[in-house]
Amino acid sequence: MKRSIDQIIPAIETSDGAGVRILRSVGQRQGLRVDPFLMLDFFSSSNPDDYVAGFPAHPHRGFETVTYMLNGTLQHRDHMGNEGTLSSGGVQWMTAGRGVIHEEMPKQQDGLMRGFQLWVNLPAAHKMRPAAYQNIAPHQLPLITLPGDSGEMKLIAGELTLAAEHYQGPVAGVTVDPLLLDLHLQQGASVQLPLESGHNAFIYLYEGEAEIGDRVLATDQAATLTQGSSVEIKALKGARLLLAAGRPIREPVVQYGPFVMNSTEEIDQALRDYREGVLTEGRGY
Structure with a gap:
């Protein structure tokens, strides 16, 4: 059975x-989450005033962040001494876990900065796991050409069988078995x-x-x-889109800024841990 549009956001x-201009769709309020996805932000600007201040040091606990750069360059640093550069076409899948x-x-003062950040929830059993990273270089993303040169897609995570060919994205070991892809279609083409x-x-x-079923996006x-x-x-018209799918977790979600847990008590503990400087040590409840 083909899927259709349930809701347009x-x-x-x-x-x-520190003042980065973004467009927020999924997750702009609590009722607009798509389990297991918590939030999607899209940033796109050639005006450095919209992005140059960046995202100074901040905490996370209880979920994963996916940063996918379309254009531009970001530098990542963390409390463990990890440091890396995310350039056009690259992906970082970060599991914040316990902290x-x-x-x-x-890493630029001008030019186009464009990309996505997607927040992916973690089940309760995995919220306090150690932090982990999957850093994906642009050449590691499979580039799939659609029949008749009608378009192409980049497969970031998950598996896909198309025209009898099987493809595997480079991101692996994610709890919710996600499919994440960037699809480009020529005008009039369909897939x-x-x-x-x-x-x-x-x-x-x-x-x-784009058109899905009888509705236009x-x-x-x-x-x-x-x-x-x-x-x-x-x-x-020529269409470019991000598609995300994943196994729903079906657990309570309590979010306070950069912390996403299952109860207010766990949020309170995360705040205490952060204030006391032990957020990343995973002190038990």
Whole structure:
């Protein structure tokens, strides 16, 4: 059964970090999460005033962040001494687990800075696991050409079988078995993508106009999808979009800023741990 659009979520402009201009769609309020996905931010600007202040040192606990750069360069540092550069086409999948204190700062003073940050929840049994990283260079992402040169896609996470060919994204070992891909379609082209039945899914259109079922999705809109085993996407104009699907966790979600746990008591503990300088040590409750 093909999936259709369940709800359209227009992105709203807001700011995060030290004043970075972003568009937030999924997760802009509690009722607009798509289990297991908590939030999606899209940043896109050639004005350095919109991004140069970056994201100075800040904590996380209880979930994962996925940063996917389309254009530009960010530098990452954390409390463990890890340091790296995320450039155009690269991905960092960070498991905050019991605690990370990190910063993400632009390594450019001008030019286009464009990309996504996706927050992925962790089940209760994994929220206090040690921090971990998967840093994916641009050349590690499989680039899949669609039949008839109608478009292409980059597969970030998960498995996909298309036209009898099987593809595997480089991100591995993620609890919610995600599928995450960046799809580009030429005007008038369409593609049907298989999706795991029972997994929740959404699409974010960041360029052009697309049709799913009998509904049209415009630029900077997210669409949550109904259940089914596939989705057919048609580009009414040249379309570029991010598709995310994953196994729902179905647990309580209590969020306070950069902490995402299952109860207010766990949030209170995370705040105490941060104030006392032991957030990353994973002190028990």
